[in-house]
Every structure is written in C-alpha cells, then in structure tokens.
Amino acid sequence: MATSPVARVALRAPSYQVNPYRGTAIPTRAELHLMNRLGVGYSRATFLQLRRAGGAEAWLRQQMRPGTVAESDKAKALADWFPDLRDSPARKWEKHISKTRPAWEHARIVGNHTMMRRMYSNRVLLETMVDFWSNHLHVKVNADLAWVQRTGYDAVIRKHALGRFDDMLVAATLHPAMLLFLDNWRSVKDAPNENHGRELLELHTVGRTSGYTEEMVKDSAKILSGYTVDVYASWNGYYDSRKHTTGPVQVLGFSAANGSADGSALARDYLHYLAHHPATARTIARKLAVRFVSDAPSDALVDELAGVFRRSGTDIKKTLAALVAHREFKASRGRKVRTPIDDMVHTVRVLGVSAQKPSGREGSFADAISWLHQGDLLYSWPRPDGPPDLNASWASASRMLGSFRMHWHLAGGYWPDVDVTYRRTTSWLPQRRIRFDQYVDHLCRMIHGKGSTSLLLKAAVQAVDVRPGEIVTKDHAVATWRFNRLVCVLLDSPEHMTR
Template sequence: MGKLNFDEARHLAARTGIGAEWETIQRFQNLTRQQAIEFLLNNRNMRTPPPPGMSPWPKMVSLRGNMRRRKMIKRISRVEGKSLQDWWVKHLTETPSPFLERMTLFWHNHFPSSIKKTTQPSMLYQQNLMLRKHAFGNFGQMLHNIAKDPAMLLYLDGYENIKEEPNENFARELLELFTIGIGHYSENDMREAARAFTGWSIDDRNGRFINNAADHDTGVKTFLGKRGNFKGDDIVNILLQHPRTAETIAEKMWKEFINISRPDARFTRQWAQTFRASNYDIATLLRAVLTSEPFWDRRNRGGLIKSPIELTIGTLRTLPYSLGRGRMDLAHNLSIMGQAVFEHPSVKGWEGGTDWISTQSILRRNSMMTNLARGNLNEKKNRGGIAQKMPDIPPQVLREWLLAIEPLQAMPTQPGKQRLARAFVLDPAYQVT
C-alpha cells in the first residue's frame, strides 16, 4: 500500500488528534497507513505540566468535623477544582501527543468522576495520571486500578461499602456502564458483586486505597453463574472473561472513531475478539479500529459531531488563532458548552453525538467560533494577522484541510486566506469531522 494522500492524511489526523494539525497531515503524507498508525501509537509523551496546588487528603479529612468545616471543604474543592480544570485544558491545548491525550479523555469519560461529588481535586489529578498511563496499555489492569482508585471510591460511594450495609453503587455501574452492560446480568449478580467489594476503602492517613478485612463479607457469592468466596479482584477477572466486556469497549470505539450511528456488529464483534485475544491490549484494539474498512470509508467522513473540546481546542491547535490575554476563560467556556473536564453530568459521562447539538448549545458553539475567528480581515493592513502564519496553499486545499465535507454556506467573494478560513470555521460543516 502506498503513502497516504492529502485527504487520507487529513482524515487520520482529525480523527485521532485534537484538530487537523497541518504539520501532522504533512508528516502522514510521507507514510503508509500502517506507518502512520504505528507513529500514533508510539507517540506517548507522558509528561504533563506541573499540577496546581491542591490540598492533600489528610487535610480535607481533618475538616469533616462539623457543618462549618464541611462547607470549607466545598469551597476549597471548588477553587482547587477550577485550577485542575485549567491545568488539563492547557495541556490539551499544548500536548505534543494529542492522540494519547484524546484517549486519556476517552477513558476519563468511560470512567467518569466529579469534583462536586468527590470534593477531592488531588485524587482526580492522580486518577488522570493513571488513565494516561494506561491509555494505550492494558484495559484489564486499568479496570482493576479504577476499582481501587480513591477518586472512584468517593464518586461511587465504594468507601462506604461494608458487610453490614453493602453499598451497591459501584457494582451497579461496573456492570452496567464499565463492562458487560444492561441485559447481561441480574440484580442478584449486582448484589453479589457489591458483597465482594466490601471493605475496599480509603486510608485516612494518606488517601490511598486500603482493604479493611474486618469490613469484608467473607461469605460465598454467586456471580454470573460462578460460585466462590469472591473478592473484588475476582469479580473484575470474571467480567474480563465475559465476551460482552470487550464488545462494550469496541462499540464505544465505533462512536469515537467511525460515526454516531448504531455500531455495526460485523466489525465491532471482530474488534472485540481481537481485543480479548490480545489479553485486552488497547493498542491492539486501536490498531484494528484504525486499519478497518469503516474507518477509511469515505461515507463516514463528517459522521462524527465535534465535542466542545475538539471544536474549541482543536481549532486553536489547527489555526493560529489566539485567546488573547484576559479574553476568554477556556475551561469555563467548555463547561457552558457541556464538556467540563472532571465534572461529568452523570455517571454515564458525556453522551456525545447529537447530544452536543441543541438549540442552546449551537448558539454557544457558534459564539465561541466567532470569538476565536474575529479580527481584521484586511490582510494588507493587518500584516500581523493569522494569514501570515498559515501555510501558503490555494483556497481548495484550505477547504479540504479545514472541512471534512463540502461547506453548506456560500463562501466570501472577497479574496484572502484569513477571510476564507473564518468562513470555513463558521460554516455548519465545520461542526463535524
């Protein structure tokens, strides 16, 4: 197979990055599909900016004594949570490994947590590092880690799960959302799983996972047709043996990389089989998805609606627009468009797809693009404008670069790259990829 043409390189860059960056497209044009995909999977720069100052768990525990101090916890978490959101948004804008960050965001949405519920930004930061570490790694290990993750133990009340009063929240979401899905387990399976996780909690001395043996239900459990004195890790292992777990992830990959339609089982089942055969190696699954027929099928171009992060940060990474000093709080604007990092609307995460588009949200999305693209469009007078920083390409190539499908509005008749780029960015076709 020969090297990627411009259209193919643009498609791969847009679907696996955060924006269709010109330099990435040019790099891919010198590679075959396989070479480009291997480059993506091996570009794993794990470095992140220094984290903002955050209160450690022991300090927050010391404030739980009375109502006044509990209100202080909420105030601290709100301020520190905003700093943490700004930290990740900045990294999303600047990361040299956008595919790695995109997959970290994917797992962040598969295993959602919330500043408001946990009130522990420092733990959410640690969770974020863990998800990034395993983003291309082993799903089984990540699933074991998330079950013991302090932020998740807080978010889904796992730290309250004791043998005298089993809390079923984590077990329910583990089955329904994280692995096999509704229709593949019974209510009794969920209750038995909750019993297996009893005693998993957080050490007040350091904020780390602790297994309190005195709070664990040591009785025999029956789960998905198996019977034994199961502990939490046993439940996770049984779920990893179930074919539906791999299929759940494969179906999410369809909606992440192919289109927003119902996943085609002919492909997702094949991806899932490959995933399970690799012992849940995520890079192997991604390789199967990115080399598949539907990924490269031109009929799927424009089949995904850009998330607020893809739309906003993707634009900043693609074009030389600038937020300007004091001009825009990017994390806040992502929040009002419906994608506040570390602040999912529910345990289901962001639904994505058509949920990104509503009467209210489309106005906010258009307003954001208008703000980013504003400026003096007279390139002769505005010699410091973005036109001087853009590649020297003809209008048709500019269109092919910025839009996955043909524009839906009439293009400007006056000449100028900056004017034309602005028209493309404000066109409804720019909302899809």
C-alpha cells in the first residue's frame, strides 16, 4: 500500500531553497481560487480557458451562461457511453427484475456518467452547481423504487442549477424521484404521509429554526398529497385528486382553505412561497457559504447572500456573484478539504488522463471510477439530508489512505488500465535537461497552479533520493519509473487536497 511521501518528511532534514521554473505560467491567486472553488479544480486546460475568456471575472460571467461555452467533444459523447441511461423507467425496472441490470448497477452507471461529465466538461461551474444542488435536494441514487427515475431527476437539477431556486424547488419536489424517495406516493386521502412534507421544511427550505410546528408539518403533507407515481407500471408522476387531503392549512404565514379535490395548483403556490421565505434564503445562503467559503461563515456573509437571494427573486447566478465578490470569499483560500470524489475528478484533470468509451471489458476506466476514489457511490448517502460539507468529515485517516491509493494508481497509470490513456511520464519534462529542484517547481505549477514550497521540495528530495541540483533528462529515474513516486508527493499534499 502506498503512503504519502509528504507524511514521511523528517523534521531534521535540511531545508532547500525553491528554484522557480518561470517558463511554466501560473494563474494569479484570484484566478486560482476561483477555479478551485467555483470550478472542479485547477487544471492547465481550465487555466487556458480562463485566460482566453479575458481573466477571472470574464471567465465567471461566461461560465454562468454555460450554453455559450463550447463543450468538449468527449463530454458531448458521454451519453453514448452509457446507453442504459436512455431506457424508460419502466424498462429499467424490467431489467432490474430480470437481473439484466439490477438497481445497484444502474446507480453505479448514473454516478459514473456524472463523474465523467465533471472530469471532461468545459462547463465546470455548471457541473459544480449540479453537484451542489444534487446534495441539497438529495435523492439517494440507489433508493428503493426512486432509482428508476434518478436519471430524469438529474436532468431537472441540471436544467435549473444556474437558474432560479423557486423554479428548481417546484420541479424537484414534484418530480417522481422525490415523490418516491420521500414516500409522497404513499399518501392517501385523509391519511397523508408526513415524510415529504417534513423534509421539505426541515432540509430543503426554511430549516428547523424557522419556527414551524408539528401541525404545520401535517399541513405541509396535506398540501403535497395528491402528487403520486404510477408505481410498478409506467413509473410516471401524475396528480390524483382522489388522494388529496382537503381542509384548512397554515404553514409559516401561508394559509389556504384547501377545499378543492384538485390541490395541484395549491402545492405549487406553497412551494413558491417557501422558496421566497426569509428563512429559506438563510438556509440557501449558509449552504452556499459553507460549500464555497468556509465551514464557519460569518453571519454578515450569510445575511448579505440571503438578501441578494430574496431581492433577486431566488436568482442563483446573482447570489453566486455576490458570494464571489465578498471579502470573506477572497480570504478563504485553502480552507476547504476536497471530498474523495472531488479529489479524483481534480486529479484526473491535472494529470491529463484520457478515458475512452467503455468496451465492456472488465476494468474499463469509465466503469471502474466508482471504486477508484475509495468511497461510497456518488449520491448514495442514505439519509435525505445529503452528505456533509464540513472538513472534519473528509479528513479522517481512512479517507487520506484511500486518496493516497487513488493518487498512486492514477500517477502510475496502474489502474484502471482498460479503455484509458495515461500521459507519458517523459512528456512532463519542460525541456531536455533540467535541474531537479526546477523540475519540482514546474510540476507544482502544472498540478497545483502555483510554485513549489521548500517543504514540498524537501519531501520530493527524500521521496526519490535525488539532490536538488541533479540534472533530470528523459532517461532519468524520476522522469520514468520513479515518476509516480515524485508526483504523489505533490498529489498527497495539502496543496492538492484542499481548495
């Protein structure tokens, strides 16, 4: 098992002075921070895209209009790589029953497709926000019954990820995947299932501190009752007035007589009301701040973002723009730990790993990435609250060791080794002959987007037993068979594993 060379740096070893390799350009601190937080991480391709756009602000404006960003050929081809995703929900269920494609395998395919989009898309802000909202409006990818509609649910999140929260909340809440996951389809007249109505308030909108009561939870369930799913048949969502519970309702200032059997419009009005509620604004503002700024954002930042969110009519782009402009965002570099999946996506991009369409052979890269990051399946968090976004959740010893193994596999091109091309180790040399300390600085610029530090240089010297002034050529060990050990010094470091 590979362990981190950085972790083995002896404190009594001599310090080395960084010898910069200025031939490899690097972004400004502001540009690097923006790519790391709002994108899927720094890479040479994203850096080039940013500079072509005209700098950080122009790049961000462009990314907020993903339709204007030319998509990569590989990202456009991904739909053909995973043809099972095009099956109707009914067909997916048939394959599950016949064991041709059981539910857990379909869940893995959904995750693989999503992660591949993040690895190869040029629309990195969109992919980041799809991930953010998929965690906030969480539907477990392999949940009983709900999994058959998970592909369609992804399309809804993607459509609204950079639009308006009120539109997304309505579409996601009433989508058959959510109706199945939170049991609203089980509601019957005069006995509505409370699960969906409760989680809508607690997790998706106003939050626990907003002051709602148990009676309000029951009224929330009454309002949503009637929206159901044609289970074990077409699996389509529809409204059934025979299942709707009538009677007066009141939730945090929203009230209605609710006397009609058809309460479909009432539910939509209710969802719009919750989306614009001040408590919802604070819920979304705090979640955005925790994801993109720090684990403990200030009340001032949350208040400012909540104000923009409400004044803009729940406009996600305007809220993000306010977040990026805030001084707290600018001062938060390096304060967030990458999740294992974020780390894997980032590592694939910086190493230039090129996947090919799955051939059906065992170990195909596009199929194996579900296991490569050493964690759970994407979007398989068992509870409806979605996975945590706090550093302590992703900084355990087991997580570190899992990511170190993943780095080792990718840096060495060891696994997955089918339907994938890894960059030749000698192609990383910026010139035919280079001092080792300059080579380390060049690699840091390529992988971290910034120059080396004396600590990283010391770790590299010890890891591969090379003197700082030693000359490296294409035949040198650190450019060939020991390249993976050298690069893992950089990949296993906080400079790579934080953002």
